[in-house]
Amino acid sequence: MEEELAGQPTSNQPPGHPIVVKIGGSTLGSHDTSLKDLARLQQEGREVVVVHGGGNVISQWMQRQGLAPRFVGGLRVTDAPSLEIVVAVLTGLINKELVSSMHEFGGRSVGLSGIDGSMVEAKIGNPELGFVGEVTTVNVDLIRSVLDSGYIPMIAPLGFHVRDGSEHAGSPLNINGDTVAGELAYALEAEQLVFLTDVAGVMDGGGRVIRRLDRRRAGILSNSGVIQGGMIPKL
Structure with missing residues (x-):
């Protein structure tokens, strides 16, 4: 991470074109330096937007509740009981731990989800996956306000179902974090989109x-x- 991002000159970043970074659940490990590097980027004057995952922690909490994690095509199957765990773990546990860690490293961050500020609107594309959303609309006004205030938006990859009159209208939806990061990067006209993961590529x-x-x-x-x-x- 440090070689790719932290060493770049501050003046290279076009105004209003942030770096969007997707970090996986492995970032919660004690030996990962990603958050420290992101805090350093902010201190250098860079605008950074973070989308985080947390799949491993979600799976652990599901197993504690006697639920077996299932995946189809790399996407988590999210039924109603699983959705409650996904929302609680992503927005409550993981998001706040990451924000707290960012503050510890000298960064300034605000915890959000794609539901806040009507940021990510989605619809259920594959009923086999349950409450898993496909992004239809992205609103980055809240993100820009947070960036303008000098904070890193730390975003949990959730959205809300389009208000289409269906039984799921307005319901929270689980959305793949990589997808959310890509959609936000496009909407923000980001300078870079970076995926940080625990595999080489x-x-x-x-x-x-x-x-x-x-x-x-x-x-x-x-x-x-x-x-x-x-x-x-x-x-």
């Missing part, structure tokens, strides 16, 4: 890291099953 069939990947090759690798699981939404 996208691997080929021989287990080697692919340094550069275009859309065509990504499609081939995905269709052949080489790219699978949680790497699918990143691409």
Whole structure:
């Protein structure tokens, strides 16, 4: 992280074009320096937006409640009991731990979710996944206000169902964090979109890291099953 971001000159960032960073649940580990690096970027005058995950912690809490985590195409199946845990863990436990850690490292951060400020509107695309949303609309007004106030928005990847008159209208939805990060980066016209994860990168069939990947090759690798699981939404 430090080599990729923290060493860049402050003057290189175009005004109003933040860096959007997606951090995974591994960032909660005691030996990860990502939050410290992000705090340093802020201290250097960079605008940073963070979208966080927390899948491992969600799975742990589900198992404590006797629920078995299930995934389809790298996305978590979220039924009604699971949704309560997802919302509580992402917005309550993980989000506040990350904000607290950011403050410890000298950063200034505000904890949010995609529900706040009508930030992320979505709809249920695949009923097999339950309360999992596909993003339809993004509103970044709240994010810009937080950035203008000198804080890092720390965003939990939730959204609310479009108000379409259906039984789910206005309900919270679980949304893949990589997808949320990508949508926000596009809406914010971000300078960079960075995915921080505990794996080296996208691997080929021989287990080697692919340094550069275009859309065509990504499609081939995905269709052949080489790219699978949680790497699918990143691409």
